[in-house]
Amino acid sequence: MDSSVLRRHGSTLLALMVALTVGSSALKATGNLLTATASATTLTCNTATGTTPATIVVKPVTALTGSATIAVTYAAVSGGISVSPANGTLNSTNGGSGGVGLTFTVTFAAGCTGVTNLATTPVQFKQAGTNDVSVTLTTNLTATTSGLSASPSPVTISCVAAGSSSPYTYTVGPAVTVNVLSNAANIGTPFTPSTLSSASWLVVNGSGGTATTSSAVSLTVQASNSTDVCHGLAPGQTATTTFALGGSSNDPGKTISVTLQVTHPSPLTAIAPVTLSYVKGSGSPGKASVNIASVSVPSAFFAVDTTTLPSWLTVDYASGSAPKTTRSLPARITPLSRTGTRSGSTFPAMVRCPCRSVFSSQTQHPS
Numbered sequence: 001m002d003s004s005v006l007r008r009h010g011s012t013l014l015a016l017m018v019a020l021t022v023g024s025s026a027l028k029a030t031g032n033l034l035t036a037t038a039s040a041t042t043l044t045c046n047t048a049t050g051t052t053p054a055t056i057v058v059k060p061v062t063a064l065t066g067s068a069t070i071a072v073t074y075a076a077v078s079g080g081i082s083v084s085p086a087n088g089t090l091n092s093t094n095g096g097s098g099g100v101g102l103t104f105t106v107t108f109a110a111g112c113t114g115v116t117n118l119a120t121t122p123v124q125f126k127q128a129g130t131n132d133v134s135v136t137l138t139t140n141l142t143a144t145t146s147g148l149s150a151s152p153s154p155v156t157i158s159c160v161a162a163g164s165s166s167p168y169t170y171t172v173g174p175a176v177t178v179n180v181l182s183n184a185a186n187i188g189t190p191f192t193p194s195t196l197s198s199a200s201w202l203v204v205n206g207s208g209g210t211a212t213t214s215s216a217v218s219l220t221v222q223a224s225n226s227t228d229v230c231h232g233l234a235p236g237q238t239a240t241t242t243f244a245l246g247g248s249s250n251d252p253g254k255t256i257s258v259t260l261q262v263t264h265p266s267p268l269t270a271i272a273p274v275t276l277s278y279v280k281g282s283g284s285p286g287k288a289s290v291n292i293a294s295v296s297v298p299s300a301f302f303a304v305d306t307t308t309l310p311s312w313l314t315v316d317y318a319s320g321s322a323p324k325t326t327r328s329l330p331a332r333i334t335p336l337s338r339t340g341t342r343s344g345s346t347f348p349a350m351v352r353c354p355c356r357s358v359f360s361s362q363t364q365h366p367s
Contacts, residue, residue: 033062033127035133038056039054043081046142047112047142049185051107054106058088070090073126078114079115081106081107109187111187111249111250116139146254148189152176153178157175157221157222159260160173190248192245193219193246196243205220208245240260292320302320302321304317
């Protein structure tokens with residue numbers, strides 16, 4: 001055979017050997033240093049009930065020894081999935097022989113925001129900033145009912161209209177606090193309140209937030225004190241409207257019904273504040289009388305809201321009809337025994353009647 005042909009064959013064989021060697025080295029260099037094991041690869045986000053988080057345990061392919069470490073991070077995750085913590089470090093303890101590795105928790109954004117049904121999302125882990133092992137997750141979405149729950153719901157607010165005929169003089173009733181929780185476990189539900197433009201007499205205070213199963217977001221609801229105060233209603237009339245708790249892009253939100261009641265001023269009056277004294281160690285409770293009167297005929301009925309009484313106060317008469325003389329129907333407020341209380345201590349209290357007549361009291365413990 002011609003020597004030039006042999007030289008050409010020899011060159012070709014050498015080139016193939018070099019190519020195989022380079023390819024083998026590149027394969028070795030790009031081999032993963034990490035393994036990742038997921039407790040579940042399919043996750044469901046339900047706006048009403050929440051989700052059950054999954055975990056991904058990351059370990060080194062080869063057990064670490066001595067001072068060797070691997071810094072583990074991951075690329076930004078999309079599809080409404082949330083991964084925590086943001087990073088971790090494998091060492092000879094958690095990444096050595098028998099080590100537990102690093103555990104990353106996988107859940108969803110609040111309100112299932114950004115989640116798509118039957119979508120796949122990779123969680124790309126990195127070692128020292130270089131892409132390594134990846135876990136592909138499948139997401140399911142159920143978004144038919146909101147996770148938001150408001151209390152009270154529906155809401156009743158009030159206005160007091162003074163005068164025998166229109167135009168009445170209105171006084172806005174007290175604000176009602178509405179506490180909003182979420183039934184969506186492990187994720188919560190973000191919301192923003194909004195009112196209807198047709199109900200200018202309603203004021204909702206509060207910007208919203210993210211409610212969870214254990215942490216409520218509070219709003220206050222009250223009649224407007226503007227030119228449309230009390231909606232121009234006469235005593236005994238009512239008006240109804242709604243306001244919305246707008247959820248996330250996937251959560252359908254919640255609608256809260258509101259009733260405005262317009263009433264006459266309360267006919268009851270009470271002399272307040274009242275101060276009573278208790279001599280510490282005397283064994284005798286202190287008492288004070290509150291005169292409850294009525295300007296209406298027939299007599300108005302009153303009832304003390306006993307839920308407003310602190311533990312150290314009791315009343316002898318929780319309900320009755322007014323007017324009454326002080327002697328025949330005093331509302332005596334009795335301090336219970338308070339051990340460990342210093343002389344001269346003062347304890348304020350507010351006792352409320354559903355009739356909207358309010359009296360307050362203080363208890364003193366003089367020497």
